[in-house]
Amino acid sequence: MVIECIPNVSEGRRADVVSAIADAIRGVRGVRLLDFSSDASHNRSVFTFAGDAEGVERAMLALVERAIAAVDLRTHKGEHPRMGAVDVVPFVPIEGVTMADCVALAKKVGGAIASRFSVPVFLYEEASSNPARKNLEDIRRGEFEGLAAKMASPGWAPDFGPAQPHPSAGATVVGARMALIAYNINLATDRLDVAKKIAAGIRHSSGGYRFVKAAGFTLDDRGIVQVSMNLTNYEKTPIFRVFETVKREAARYGVNVLGSEIVGLVPSAALTAAAEFYLQLEGFKPDQVLENKLRSEKSEI
Amino acid sequence: MVIECIPNVSEGRRADVVSAIADAIRGVRGVRLLDFSSDASHNRSVFTFAGDAEGVERAMLALVERAIAAVDLRTHKGEHPRMGAVDVVPFVPIEGVTMADCVALAKKVGGAIASRFSVPVFLYEEASSNPARKNLEDIRRGEFEGLAAKMASPGWAPDFGPAQPHPSAGATVVGARMALIAYNINLATDRLDVAKKIAAGIRHSSGGYRFVKAAGFTLDDRGIVQVSMNLTNYEKTPIFRVFETVKREAARYGVNVLGSEIVGLVPSAALTAAAEFYLQLEGFKPDQVLENKLRSEKSEI
Numbered sequence: 001m002v003i004e005c006i007p008n009v010s011e012g013r014r015a016d017v018v019s020a021i022a023d024a025i026r027g028v029r030g031v032r033l034l035d036f037s038s039d040a041s042h043n044r045s046v047f048t049f050a051g052d053a054e055g056v057e058r059a060m061l062a063l064v065e066r067a068i069a070a071v072d073l074r075t076h077k078g079e080h081p082r083m084g085a086v087d088v089v090p091f092v093p094i095e096g097v098t099m100a101d102c103v104a105l106a107k108k109v110g111g112a113i114a115s116r117f118s119v120p121v122f123l124y125e126e127a128s129s130n131p132a133r134k135n136l137e138d139i140r141r142g143e144f145e146g147l148a149a150k151m152a153s154p155g156w157a158p159d160f161g162p163a164q165p166h167p168s169a170g171a172t173v174v175g176a177r178m179a180l181i182a183y184n185i186n187l188a189t190d191r192l193d194v195a196k197k198i199a200a201g202i203r204h205s206s207g208g209y210r211f212v213k214a215a216g217f218t219l220d221d222r223g224i225v226q227v228s229m230n231l232t233n234y235e236k237t238p239i240f241r242v243f244e245t246v247k248r249e250a251a252r253y254g255v256n257v258l259g260s261e262i263v264g265l266v267p268s269a270a271l272t273a274a275a276e277f278y279l280q281l282e283g284f285k286p287d288q289v290l291e292n293k294l295r296s297e298k299s300e301i
Numbered sequence: 302m303v304i305e306c307i308p309n310v311s312e313g314r315r316a317d318v319v320s321a322i323a324d325a326i327r328g329v330r331g332v333r334l335l336d337f338s339s340d341a342s343h344n345r346s347v348f349t350f351a352g353d354a355e356g357v358e359r360a361m362l363a364l365v366e367r368a369i370a371a372v373d374l375r376t377h378k379g380e381h382p383r384m385g386a387v388d389v390v391p392f393v394p395i396e397g398v399t400m401a402d403c404v405a406l407a408k409k410v411g412g413a414i415a416s417r418f419s420v421p422v423f424l425y426e427e428a429s430s431n432p433a434r435k436n437l438e439d440i441r442r443g444e445f446e447g448l449a450a451k452m453a454s455p456g457w458a459p460d461f462g463p464a465q466p467h468p469s470a471g472a473t474v475v476g477a478r479m480a481l482i483a484y485n486i487n488l489a490t491d492r493l494d495v496a497k498k499i500a501a502g503i504r505h506s507s508g509g510y511r512f513v514k515a516a517g518f519t520l521d522d523r524g525i526v527q528v529s530m531n532l533t534n535y536e537k538t539p540i541f542r543v544f545e546t547v548k549r550e551a552a553r554y555g556v557n558v559l560g561s562e563i564v565g566l567v568p569s570a571a572l573t574a575a576a577e578f579y580l581q582l583e584g585f586k587p588d589q590v591l592e593n594k595l596r597s598e599k600s601e602i
Contacts, residue, residue, distance in 0.1 A: 002592075002595065004591070032595060034591075034594050034595065050591075050595055094591060094592070094595075095592065179591070186583070239576075239580060240579070240580065243579075243580050257581060258581070258583075259581040259582065259583040260580050260581055260582055260583065261582060261583045261584060261585070262582060262585060262589055264589065265589055265590075265591040265594060266589055266590060266591060267590075267591050267592070268569055268573070268590050268591065268592045268593075271572065271573045271576035271577075271590065272569070272572045272573075272576070274575070274576035274579060274580055275540075275572035275573070275575035275576050275579075276572075277579075278541070278544075278575060278576075278578075278579040279540060279541065279544050279561050279575055280558060280559070280560040280561055281560065281561055281562060281563060282487070282559075282560040282561065282562045283562060284562070284563060288563055288565065288566055288567055289566075289567060289568075289569050289572065290305070290335075290351075290395060290480070290566040290567060290568050290569065291303075291395070291396065291568070291569045291592065292569075293335055293566060294303065294333060294335065294351055294395075
């Protein structure tokens with residue numbers, strides 16, 4: 001069973017604090033730290049780790065303990081919006097685990113953060129029980145500075161913990177979501193309007209695919225433009241469909257696709273789905289992938 | 302580190318013998334039995350298991366012990382050619398292991414089979430040191446019945462063990478090779494000549510791709526034809542290239558591809574390569590696949 005957890009912590013400048021948090025994650029059995037990176041101008045760090053439910057829970061609580069001890073939002077400055085020392089904590093199903101399992105884990109860890117550290121916790125995305133509190137942006141609007149007033153207003157009692165912010169650590173948003181794929185398609189043109197029009201056509205907010213966020217950018221060093229995307233549910237809006245749509249829309253402007261790129265990590269299943277589509281595979285089952293079979297419980301025949 | 306091993310044993314009729322061998326494999330720590338199947342008319346069983354080098358070696362020796370005790374080739378009948386109670390033993394690199402590692406393991410296990418059980422061992426495929434003894438078919442020609450005479454002739458001394466066959470267990474062929482993918486492409490036609498012409502065009506033996514074996518068949522129940530293939534090195538002759546070539550050749554006869562199918566197991570990397578090709582991925586690295594990163598030693602950052 002593999003669950004990924006990607007906590008965002010409001011500290012991106014003090015390397016000693018960031019590495020102490022990384023060490024806390026590494027110290028938990030059954031958990032593997034896959035990546036971490038800090039942004040000084042955002043004054044924020046993102047940690048990526050994975051393991052079973054028990055390990056991931058223990059690693060998260062160890063992280064919260066360190067982060068709350070080190071971060072004081074009353075003096076924190078940074079470009080990225082934030083309302084907590086541990087700002088947002090998504091749990092993501094990777095292997096042998098359902099979204100419902102991740103929702104249950106989010107509630108368990110959220111409750112533990114609230115009771116152990118007196119930090120109010122809001123549930124978001126799949127763990128949210130309230131449509132007005134599903135999107136992170138809606139919950140975080142007003143940030144740390146506006147949090148006390150927001151929590152005093154109707155509809156903004158936390159899901160767990162005290163009815164007012166933690167004095168230095170604010171509040172934490174905990175939830176469950178699908179793995180997010182950062183995916184870019186590069187076009188053989190320098191026409192930014194083409195990238196922007198295609199982005200508008202495929203993104204959810206302007207009528208496109210439900211699980212696509214997209215924008216058009218210029219890549220100055222290469223003299224080309226890019227449709228830059230987040231795919232927020234690769235099962236329901238798969239990579240191959242987005243790629244084929246962008247290719248077709250680009251052709252309408254006489255533009256070719258140069259290539260595409262996946263930034264960071266991608267679940268194996270997202271690539272397997274593309275292979276299935278293009279090879280027109282009939283009756284293919286995930287446990288035909290040798291590595292899946294090796295790790296599945298059911299393979300003990 | 303994951304090595305796959307697919308021993309073929311000359312017993313496909315006595316279920317008790319086959320399950321005793323399966324139990325012997327299951328009993329080895331660090332090894333997982335992925336599949337086994339018996340064919341009564343071939344009188345032959347194929348076991349698929351995987352694990353680290355040490356575990357796979359121990360499982361193989363346990364299998365040989367059971368098979369030699371139970372199988373007597375002097376009374377064995379079956380449609381499939383064979384020259385040993387344990388007929389052929391390929392080791393296949395899957396993850397975190399090179400072909401050279403598998404060659405070394407084949408030599409180690411081959412030596413152990415010879416010395417422990419007095420069975421002569423021939424090395425084949427990547428483990429072979431002699432081009433005339435690379436192909437299994439060449440080594441096995443003459444079968445068990447012709448083995449004593451063959452081994453007495455020039456060039457057929459075994460790589461390990463006695464200069465004459467084991468009285469009841471014959472000789473065993475041990476080696477290393479790439480994972481083999483059983484891959485079929487179904488055509489929207491009942492014209493067998495089209496499937497046969499395409500198969501001839503893509504297979505190595507008649508001028509096609511180096512690592513493709515192919516034949517054309519009729520699928521009576523569906524009223525269509527199929528190009529049925531073994532891809533013997535998916536890194537050098539990848540699935541997507543074969544698929545695209547068959548699609549193009551079929552179009553030349555006005556025939557569409559209905560779909561394709563992978564029979565049995567496929568290494569994740571073979572599907573990832575197809576996704577990379579069709580999505581025109583730039584700069585993609587295997588450790589961007591989340592599951593690979595999770596399992597790699599280097600992920601401890």
